[in-house]
Amino acid sequence: MIESEFFSLVILPLLIFTARVLDVSMATIRTIFVVRGIKFLAAFIGFFEILIWLLAIGQIMANLTDPINYIAYAGGFATGSYVGIVLEDRLAIGDLLIRVLTTDKADEMSNKLYRKGYKVTKIPATSNGDKIEILYIHIKRKELEEIIKTIKKHDPKSLYTVHDIREASDEKTIEMEQKRYHRRIFDYLRRGK
Incomplete structure (x- = not known):
């Protein structure tokens, strides 16, 4: 009982x-x-x-x-x-796009990120009459913290936004990354035993 x-x-x-x-x-x-x-x-x-x-x-x-x-x-x-x-x-599965709006540190920041192997696109723009630069950075989610630290270090006043990427035109790269993530997931699950 x-x-x-x-x-x-x-x-x-x-x-x-x-x-x-x-x-x-x-x-x-x-x-x-x-x-x-x-x-x-x-x-x-x-x-x-x-x-x-x-x-x-x-x-x-x-x-x-x-x-x-x-x-x-x-x-x-x-x-x-x-x-x-x-x-x-x-x-940390997937890709992200970080958009950075900066006033005068764009060259320094984009060069630093490019040397680290990141895909960076720099575009001149204006905001409320002021000249700015917009950086677009394509990264893996697991790299987000490192990128944010780099952005804050080079231009603490910059504005950044983070966006999920579901699909991109470079399909071969995405397929290879998905296979790598599948392996990571199974490795992670195996470690738990």
Whole structure:
């Protein structure tokens, strides 16, 4: 009797919570893969996401009288959302375009970034009658922090915006990068074991 109560009050809610954390984390990653056009991994993850969800909801339906299971289910959903976002940030999948508006440091900044191997386009422009330069920098998401530090170091007064790139005309480069990201994801998952 005590074992049965321990299972229904502790073990089962923990299992439901863990299952929800897993399936919602997977749903978050899968959604990001869908948006980024990584079809195979999105489908692969979707299969396991739904399998885990079915197991969790099955336990809820079999134990409708225990309110702690509802709390575990909802808590797992909330935690899974957070974990999924953290995982996505760590994987840093995709490309970004950074647009920098600067007044007088454009040459120095673009030369520094170009020497570091970044694709930089510099365009003269005007803003409220003042001459400015606009830099467009195409980077991988994992490089964002380094680029922001470089921008702030060379021109702390510059304005920058960051944009996701879903598709670019250099398809060969994008395909190679997607394959590299797929390998990174599997390596990341393998390290967890």
